[in-house]
Amino acid sequence: MVQKGETILVEKPFSYVLKSTQRTTRCDYCFFQRELKKCSKCQYVYYCSQNCQKLAWYLHKLECDNLRKVFPKTIPDSAHVLIRTILKLKVIKVKGHTHDAEKNRSFQDLMSHCTEIKKDERRMDHFFSLLIILHSFFGEDEVPEKDFIFELFGKMCINSFNICDKYMNSIGTGIYLNASIIDHSCDPNAVISFDGTTIVVRSIQNIPDVRWENIRISYIDVLNVSKNRKAELNSMYYFLCDCNLCKNETNDKLMNSMICPDINCNGYIHIEKSSKEVTCNTCKIMIEKEKIRQYFDIVVISDYHLKNMKNKEMAYINVCEMLLKKQGGLFYELNIYRIRILDLAFEECIKLQRWNDAIKYGIQLLPGYKKYYGFYHPLVGLLNMKLLKLTLLKNDLNEARQYFEEANEIILVTHGKTHSLYRTLHKILYE
Ligand SMILES: [Zn+2]
Ligand SMILES: [Zn+2]
Ligand SMILES: [Zn+2]
Ligand SMILES: [Zn+2]
Structure with missing residues (x-):
């Protein structure tokens, strides 16, 4: 029996790389943000201490010369993961055992889904572009066989984790031999977080029979x-x-729903393109055709702008606010288009230091986050933490207390007392 909030697994990666965009701001070995010094030979990787440099050397010495030739260009992250995996396997082979230290699973145990990948045009294009990079990196004499690289590529595609900082920003990629055995569920009973490069899996509910096949992450x-x-x-x-x-497509109805036009009714109206007659789930009022048409028009506009902003990796606050205004009085609070736009508007207002608007959007975002992510989720903890900061800025201590309590309850389960996010949360309150 594992209790809610217990650690199920703590594991160091088999191989990993820091995102190239983080190269000069984080230590290549431990991922922490401290004062850095670069490797004097390749000028490519940065370390926070002599200790980290020493610990990294067993592997870095095999790539250092080749990285120097690449510099000042950078290697794509996925190519670098492959390179590090190839080198790590080389080191293990020399050491004379295929199992990595005291790990239960070996690299050979990872699934590669090679048959499916061969039929997947998008993945094959990626593979051939990586192959070219690997040939030029290792040189024709040193580069491993194509079939061997393909197998590794498959394992990387299926088993890599995005390594995130405590605020859930992706800062690297890692392959974890044990964590990769855990299956997926859209309604998981465990969550992952990272402490530097170490992955931590914790239960978010009591799990009576704790075998790998009973644990699910998303x-x-x-x-x-x-x-x-x-x-x-x-x-x-x-x-x-x-x-x-x-x-049973639970939640889908809520994600595509309209608010009941009767302001005294708290119901929602599930709408699908095919539905001819739609009624409120609570008061059974019938919705006019014109309203439904209007709803779909706004869905189309919202979808267009969401995709556009995602492609540009940029949110425009005036676009978000225009859409929220159009959706107002028509879209249910748990409607997925509403939540996605509120999400963008919230983050944009924080960037623009528009604190009042950020609080307004954050509060509207909370019910959707809790409903779809589940209460014990790092993102719900973080949203409460952001609202705590914002309400403190406004000196609204009663509100702040409430967000602190909720963030604290969540982070205790998802991260635990020893994680730096827990300390950060408590620091915010006492400062
Ligand atoms: Zn370090
Ligand atoms: Zn170097
Ligand atoms: Zn699912
Ligand atoms: Zn109603």
């Missing part, structure tokens, strides 16, 4: 309808999700 962002979640999982990991949320 591989994707679950803020999506089941049809899209399934498509994403199938294209990334080649399986069809049959978790409870996907099987």
Whole structure:
């Protein structure tokens, strides 16, 4: 029996790389942000201490010369993960054992889904572009066989984790031999977090029979309808999700719903393109055709702008506010388009230091986050933590207390007392 909030697994990566965009701001070995010194030979990687440099040397010495030739260009992250994995396997082979230290699983145990990948044009294009990079990196005499690299590529695609900082920003990629055994659910009973490069898996509910096959984490962002979640999982990991949320499409109705026009009714109206007659789930009032048409028009506009902002990796606050205004009085508070736009508007207002608006959007965002991510989720903890900071800026101590309590309750379960996010949370309150 594992209790809610207990650690299930703590594991160092088999191989990993820091994102190239973080190269000069974080230590290549431990990922912490401290004062850095670069490797004097390659000028490519940076370390926070002599100790980290020493610990990294067993592997870095095999890439240092080649990295020097690449510099000042950078290697794409996925190519670098492959390179480090090849080198790590080389080191292990020389040491005479295939198992990595005291790990239960070996690299050979990882799934590679080679058959599916061969049929996947997008992945094959990626593979051939990586192959060219690896040939020029290692040189024709040193580069491993194509089939061997393909096997590693498959294992990397299926088993890599995005390593995140405590604020859930991706800062690197790692392959974890044990953590990669854990299956996916859109309604998981465990969550992952990172402490530097170490992955930590913790339970978010009591798990009576704690075997690997009973533990589930989420591989994707679950803020999506089941049809899209399934498509994403199938294209990334080649399986069809049959978790409870996907099987009976729970939540999908809420994600596509309109608010009841009767202001005294708290109901919602589920709307689909095919539905001819739609009524409120609570008061059973019938919705006029004109309203439904209006709803779909705004869905189309919202979807267009969301995709556009995602492609540009930029949110425009005036676009978000225009959409929220159009959705107002029509979209249910748990409607997925509303939540996604509130999410962007919230982050943009923080960047622009528009604190009052940020609080307004953050408060509207909370119910959706809790509903779809589940209460014990790092992102729900972080949202409460951001609202805590914002309300403190406004000296609203009663409100702040409430966000602190909730963030504290969540982070104790998802991260635990020893994680730096827990300390950060308590520091905010006492400063
Ligand atoms: Zn370091
Ligand atoms: Zn070097
Ligand atoms: Zn699912
Ligand atoms: Zn109603």
